[in-house]
Amino acid sequence: MTPVSAGAGELDRPVAAVPPGERGGTRIADRVVAKIASQAAREAVGTLPPDAGRPSAGVVVHHEVAHVRVHVELEYPCDVGERCRRVRHQVAERVSTLAGMEVPEVVVQVERLHPVAGHGAAQGRTR
Template sequence: MTTPRSTPPPVPPAERGATMIADRVVAKIAAQAAREALAARPQGPPAAAGAGAAPGAPHATVTVHHDIARVRVSLELDYPSDLAAQCAAVRRQVVRRVEECAAMSVPEVDIDIEHLHSAHTRTAALRTRKLR
């Protein structure tokens, strides 16, 4: 005859372990959020919209310490446009998405505008590509 096994008492949630989210995962969330913010805003004058290649995709670097993420986003934007408004929209969206998806607070989002694309430079680049 076997004796019934007793089940161990349940372990409280705080003592079960920890969930770690890699910095590169948070960086991907931030870059996607920046793309979402820029897609929701007009980039430049309507005449420049079809003039050539669109600005490059945003990329982000993140440093996570405990549950605090410090984010740096690099952007390429159309010019002329309201750069400050675009950067503010990116900051808001990055903070919202990182808090929502990774449950981390984001006290700062630094924005680097790496390149400005104008209708003139896109048209010149398109002409150069056609000549080759």
């Protein structure tokens, strides 16, 4: 035990260790975890067309386990499966690292595909 100086006129006394069960706990709000997930998804998606919305996330946390659903918009054409894989990986890694939670699943929902100019996107129906 390390002696601690309490101040003038007081005796030095050892600091007693507090048992782990009595130290209290930390709770991270679901909305904070959702914000971490949204930012991680934004980083994984990369550049977006100007009219695309930012990724958003919904989270359910139960006993330090976070189930995450992320909504993204992507440019098209692109490898949609690969982009979603990157989003899942980045979100799971970031939530695990920053919030200290287990992330068994990240559901990525592609809300909209934005055609990239110059890639022959059809304008209306053609015959």
